[in-house]
Amino acid sequence: MATITLNGQQVEVPDGLNLIQAAETAGVTIPHYCYHPGLPVDGNCRMCLVEIEGARGPQISCNTPVKDGMVVKTDTPAVEKMRKGVQEFLLLNHPIDCPICDQAGECRLQDYYMEYGQYQNRSMVPKVEKDKVVDLGPLVVLDQERCILCSRCVRFCESVTKTGELVISNRGDRSRIQAFPGKQLDNAYSGNVVDLCPVGALTSKDFRFKQRVWFLETAKSVCTGCSNGCAITVDFREGQPYRYKPRHNPQVNDYWMCDAGRLSYKQLNENRLYTAILGGEDTTIGKALDALVARIRNVVASHGPEAIALVGSAHSTLETQFVLRRLAQEVLKTSKVSGATLTPDWEGDDLLKKADRTPNRNGLRFLGIDHDPATLRSWLEAGQVQLLILVDNELGLEGDDTWQALLAQVPAVALLTRTRSGWAEQVACALPIANHVEQFGSFVQAKGVLQKLGKAYDPEGDSAPALDILQAIARALGTDFGYDDIEAVWTDLLKAYPESFPGIDSFYGIPEHGVALELAAVAGK
Amino acid sequence: MAFTPVLSIRFDVPGASRLEVYEAHGGYQAVRKALGMEPAALIEEVKQSGLRGRGGAGFPTGLKWSFIPKDSPKPKYLVVNADESEPGTFKDRKIMERDPHALIEGCIISAFAIGAHKAYIYIRGEFNQQRLNVDDAIREAYARGYLGKNILGSGFDLDLYTHRGAGAYICGEETGLLESLEGKKGQPRLKPPFPATHGLFQCPTVVNNVETIATVPWIVQHGAAAYAAMGTEKAKGTRLMCVSGHVNKPGVYEIEMGIPMKQFIEEHAGGIRMGRKLKAVIPGGSSCPILTADQAESVTMDPEAIAALGSMAGSGGMIVIDDQTDMVDLLEDLLHFYQHESCGQCTPCREGTDWLYKIIQRINAGKGTTEELDAVLDIADNMEGKTICALAAAATMPTRSYIKAYRHEFEAKIKRERMTV
Numbered sequence: 022m023a024t025i026t027l028n029g030q031q032v033e034v035p036d037g038l039n040l041i042q043a044a045e046t047a048g049v050t051i052p053h054y055c056y057h058p059g060l061p062v063d064g065n066c067r068m069c070l071v072e073i074e075g076a077r078g079p080q081i082s083c084n085t086p087v088k089d090g091m092v093v094k095t096d097t098p099a100v101e102k103m104r105k106g107v108q109e110f111l112l113l114n115h116p117i118d119c120p121i122c123d124q125a126g127e128c129r130l131q132d133y134y135m136e137y138g139q140y141q142n143r144s145m146v147p148k149v150e151k152d153k154v155v156d157l158g159p160l161v162v163l164d165q166e167r168c169i170l171c172s173r174c175v176r177f178c179e180s181v182t183k184t185g186e187l188v189i190s191n192r193g194d195r196s197r198i199q200a201f202p203g204k205q206l207d208n209a210y211s212g213n214v215v216d217l218c219p220v221g222a223l224t225s226k227d228f229r230f231k232q233r234v235w236f237l238e239t240a241k242s243v244c245t246g247c248s249n250g251c252a253i254t255v256d257f258r259e260g261q262p263y264r265y266k267p268r269h270n271p272q273v274n275d276y277w278m279c280d281a282g283r284l285s286y287k288q289l290n291e292n293r294l295y296t297a298i299l300g301g302e303d304t305t306i307g308k309a310l311d312a313l314v315a316r317i318r319n320v321v322a323s324h325g326p327e328a329i330a331l332v333g334s335a336h337s338t339l340e341t342q343f344v345l346r347r348l349a350q351e352v353l354k355t356s357k358v359s360g361a362t363l364t365p366d367w368e369g370d371d372l373l374k375k376a377d378r379t380p381n382r383n384g385l386r387f388l389g390i391d392h393d394p395a396t397l398r399s400w401l402e403a404g405q406v407q408l409l410i411l412v413d414n415e416l417g418l419e420g421d422d423t424w425q426a427l428l429a430q431v432p433a434v435a436l437l438t439r440t441r442s443g444w445a446e447q448v449a450c451a452l453p454i455a456n457h458v459e460q461f462g463s464f465v466q467a468k469g470v471l472q473k474l475g476k477a478y479d480p481e482g483d484s485a486p487a488l489d490i491l492q493a494i495a496r497a498l499g500t501d502f503g504y505d506d507i508e509a510v511w512t513d514l515l516k517a518y519p520e521s522f523p524g525i526d527s528f529y530g531i532p533e534h535g536v537a538l539e540l541a542a543v544a545g546k
Numbered sequence: 547m548a549f550t551p552v553l554s555i556r557f558d559v560p561g562a563s564r565l566e567v568y569e570a571h572g573g574y575q576a577v578r579k580a581l582g583m584e585p586a587a588l589i590e591e592v593k594q595s596g597l598r599g600r601g602g603a604g605f606p607t608g609l610k611w612s613f614i615p616k617d618s619p620k621p622k623y624l625v626v627n628a629d630e631s632e633p634g635t636f637k638d639r640k641i642m643e644r645d646p647h648a649l650i651e652g653c654i655i656s657a658f659a660i661g662a663h664k665a666y667i668y669i670r671g672e673f674n675q676q677r678l679n680v681d682d683a684i685r686e687a688y689a690r691g692y693l694g695k696n697i698l699g700s701g702f703d704l705d706l707y708t709h710r711g712a713g714a715y716i717c718g719e720e721t722g723l724l725e726s727l728e729g730k731k732g733q734p735r736l737k738p739p740f741p742a743t744h745g746l747f748q749c750p751t752v753v754n755n756v757e758t759i760a761t762v763p764w765i766v767q768h769g770a771a772a773y774a775a776m777g778t779e780k781a782k783g784t785r786l787m788c789v790s791g792h793v794n795k796p797g798v799y800e801i802e803m804g805i806p807m808k809q810f811i812e813e814h815a816g817g818i819r820m821g822r823k824l825k826a827v828i829p830g831g832s833s834c835p836i837l838t839a840d841q842a843e844s845v846t847m848d849p850e851a852i853a854a855l856g857s858m859a860g861s862g863g864m865i866v867i868d869d870q871t872d873m874v875d876l877l878e879d880l881l882h883f884y885q886h887e888s889c890g891q892c893t894p895c896r897e898g899t900d901w902l903y904k905i906i907q908r909i910n911a912g913k914g915t916t917e918e919l920d921a922v923l924d925i926a927d928n929m930e931g932k933t934i935c936a937l938a939a940a941a942t943m944p945t946r947s948y949i950k951a952y953r954h955e956f957e958a959k960i961k962r963e964r965m966t967v
Contacts, residue, residue: 062736063736064736064934065891065892065893065934066892066893067892067893067894067932067933068893070932078931079931079932081736084736102927102928103928103932105928106894106925106927106928106929106932107893107894107928107932109928110893110894110896110897110898110901110928111893111897113897113901114897143917143918143921144901145905145908145915145918146901146904146905146908147904149900169893170890170893170896188731189731189890191890192714192716192887192888192889192890193885193886193887193888193889193890193896193899193900194885194888194890194896194897194899194900195890196890196896
């Protein structure tokens with residue numbers, strides 16, 4: 022720790038921080054544009070100038086490491102004037118087209134104008150004109166006139182993706198961001214530059230003009246694009262998701278996410294099943310549930326409990342997997358519980374993207390649920406399964422011909438699914454379940470970090486969290502798990518697995534950045 | 547001690563840029579002496595001479611050399627700043643044209659002193675002929691064993707390269723120069739760290755001006771005391787002055803530090819042309835605050851004396867201005883230069899240089915207002931000292947000084963009065 026004097030107050034701040042970070046820990050915000058904790062310091066915007074006793078002239082906070090005994094002033098008239106000055110310079114050639122700018126509402130120029138602005142225009146000279154609607158790449162559009170040349174986007178492509186597509190060309194007030202001639206901003210992480218851009222210069226082709234940001238609500242969640250499980254926020258309005266943005270998690274994704282993950286919000290409502298289907302006909306949840314429960318009773322009566330296989334998936338939340346396991350063991354009393362998930366891999370990379378596209382395979386490992394497809398295959402090949410209940414598992418869509426043939430032999434298949442497909446209409450019954458932003462829960466990502474999902478909005482139509490439908494089945498068969506909320510599930514989960522989740526005492530106790538679990542403990546599972 | 551020329555000895559010797567002529571006039575004797583000395587003793591000698599950097603900032607050269615860490619495992623570099631871009635300055639060009647071996651000899655001695663085995667001369671883009679001349683001289687020096695492996699049997703190795711810039715004023719700023727030399731866009735770096743520890747390729751580096759380095763052989767040969775005997779108490783020795791503008795004999799002249807400016811203008815520069823009167827002097831390059839005729843005629847050419855008047859001796863680029871000159875015109879021209887040359891990295895300089903230029907343009911065109919003239923001073927305040935390098939100040943310091951000394955001319959333009967000058 023270092024003791025510094027900040028605006029006359031002695032404060033203790035952690036060592037190794039720069040002044041922006043240190044002041045923030047003491048509750049003092051130093052405004053800045055170009056500084057970003059995930060990028061190398063560049064020091065070009067000059068908004069974070071402060072006074073430091075003994076220094077020659079004002080100093081930029083982003084490039085000043087805290088030192089014990091430092092005396093810093095961020096609230097003097099001189100500092101205020103510097104900020105006003107920088108703000109005025111930045112707005113001098115800015116089009117001030119907020120009413121038609123997508124960044125409005127989450128723009129630093131706007132925010133700082135309110136706080137540090139000069140409120141009077143004293144410029145009589147024409148603005149510098151630059152290019153507008155510059156197509157940078159598949160995801161990103163640039164307005165050079167709105168750009169404040171903070172170089173965050175350039176530094177991102179240099180130091181994070183190391184692809185270097187962007188450059189500031191020319192000099193002086195002719196400086197502008199552009200892609201190198203013949204190049205496009207088309208790396209797998211290009212969307213991050215939109216989040217990084219503190220102003221409306223870089224906007225998302227996908228999001229722009231869809232919503233005013235102040236109409237959007239935000240929930241903290243996790244990306245389900247792959248097993249890396251990047252921490253995200255999902256921005257939504259009236260039950261519609263509009264975008265994912267990465268949320269800082271140093272254990273998982275730092276400040277970034279990949280473009281494929283970013284756009285995966287579109288799949289949330291793609292081909293969604295909103296009603297139950299019984300024998301190919303839409304029906305109510307109640308009727309479909311009754312039919313499924315009746316089928317379970319019949320199969321148990323005629324073939325015994327082992328004729329039922331309950332198959333979860335690596336797409337479900339840890340809590341759903343847990344309840345599924347309880348249902349199989351305690352209510353159905355079948356040993357045939359599996360998490361075999363056949364979702365095909367994609368190409369991973371060294372940055373964030375993992376080849377495995379399931380968000381919670383490690384959840385199955387920690388719960389001790391077999392997820393080896395060979396096991397499930399052997400049950401089906403032996404012809405022992407009379408009723409196959411698949412939960413959030415698109416085996417019928419993702420399995421190859423040999424799987425299709427095996428599935429076709431099973432007398433009855435029931436689905437708890439998000440997707441309305443031809444397969445869902447063929448099987449005995451299909452029940453609509455919620456997607457991961459419509460429920461609370463948690464995932465254990467590839468490196469073993471358990472992260473919780475916040476709920477954005479209620480499930481659409483008749484769909485409900487799989488966990489609730491599994492409980493309803495149990496209840497109909499005479500066992501009430503009593504899980505009124507996610508916390509109740511965790512109480513039992515921690516009792517059932519006292520060793521597996523050290524440091525966690527409740528669902529709401531899972532910290533913002535998650536908890537790194539010991540993967541070695543479940544090695545080989 | 548009486549004035550003895552140090553830098554201009556061979557300027558008028560025919561063919562002095564060729565090795566044999568340079569040698570015939572005492573060249574490459576200093577390097578023989580230096581290679582027999584301890585590097586630390588050399589640095590001490592340069593410290594004792596009182597030599598200060600001739601690029602503009604006037605930092606003591608020996609002190610700069612002593613900042614190079616002795617125990618660093620990294621290679622060390624000597625970089626010569628030959629980007630000479632400050633308007634009004636053209637002395638390094640003269641050295642490279644007329645006496646390139648003095649520069650090369652200086653490089654060998656300086657590199658030996660700091661322990662560098664590679665040295666670069668970064669030459670401004672427009673100096674093509676000068677670069678070719680230096681390259682010829684370097685070839686000669688290699689052929690005679692002054693460069694390359696085991697120089698003169700001393701065991702000391704040095705490779706010397708020239709590198710031409712692409713035409714940017716900012717590459718004269720030492721860290722902008724280093725960026726450019728590394729093949730990047732020429733933009734100044736954040737400091738700290740300083741080049742002495744993190745310079746070229748992040749290695750310990752000394753960056754010195756051409757004139758500074760070219761002075762070193764003389765100091766080694768004649769001793770620090772002989773050099774320090776000339777000049778003033780704080781500014782020792784001699785320097786090259788470039789004089790241009792409204793004088794009869796513009797050119798490069800070597801002077802002893804501290805002679806009266808009036809004497810220099812009248813004797814060396816031949817007085818104001820066409821018998822006109824002196825109006826003002828830019829004493830050391832376009833970024834220096836202006837001196838009025840009264841100030842110029844009473845000051846001595848000593849950095850401390852010029853600083854006492856709020857200006858700078860800078861890089862020795864004196865521009866003499868006669869009484870027919872419109873100061874608003876002059877400032878507009880000057881600001882056009884800085885507007886064009888701002889690297890665009892820092893907000894206040896990128897936006898401010900252009901804004902100042904446009905306002906002065908408006909005022910000069912009779913479209914300006916008094917509010918705008920006042921705003922100029924406030925904008926200048928918002929720029930100066932708020933940026934990574936000193937380019938913003940290079941634009942604002944003269945701006946403030948012109949308006950302070952000649953405000954009536956600006957106001958006359960605003961009121962659209964007929965100019966009386």
